[in-house]
Amino acid sequence: xxxxxxxxxxxxxxxxxxxxxxxxxxxxxxxxxxxxxxxxxxxxxxxxxxxxxxxxxxxxxxxxxxxxxxxxxxxxxxxxxxxxxxxxxxxxxxxxxxxxxxxxxxxxxxxxxxxxxxx
Numbered sequence: 001x002x003x004x005x006x007x008x009x010x011x012x013x014x015x016x017x018x019x020x021x022x023x024x025x026x027x028x029x030x031x032x033x034x035x036x037x038x039x040x041x042x043x044x045x046x047x048x049x050x051x052x053x054x055x056x057x058x059x060x061x062x063x064x065x066x067x068x069x070x071x072x073x074x075x076x077x078x079x080x081x082x083x084x085x086x087x088x089x090x091x092x093x094x095x096x097x098x099x100x101x102x103x104x105x106x107x108x109x110x111x112x113x114x115x116x117x118x119x
Contacts, residue, residue, distance in 0.1 A: 016069035023065050027056050048096060052089055 010018075034053045037045040059065045067079070 012069040012072045016067040016072060019067045023067070027060065027065065030056055045096075045100075048093060052086070 030049070030053055034046060034049045037043075037049065056065075068075075072079070
């Protein structure tokens with residue numbers, strides 16, 4: 001959507017309105033994820049998600065979480081960089097969670113095999 005603004009396919013007011021509908025659900029989902037990891041005792045996952053959670057909290061505290069239609073052209077490069085960093089972060093998280101799932105499945109199947117062979 002930010003590239004649509006650069007190419008003048010969308011006006012700043014429509015862009016801000018469209019993107020602002022996704023800001024709070026994204027922040028709430030991130031906080032719920034961190035809270036879930038805390039409750040489950042997944043400390044590595046908490047540490048992995050803590051930088052983004054802290055950054056999101058600082059954005060909310062400073063009231064910078066929403067896109068401003070009057071400032072979007074001036075801050076376009078910052079928003080694009082921010083979104084690329086988030087995509088990279090989510091990609092790293094995806095592969096970490098995939099790795100964790102595979103390790104858990106391998107450990108469970110190894111334990112099941114050891115338990116079955118002991119009987």
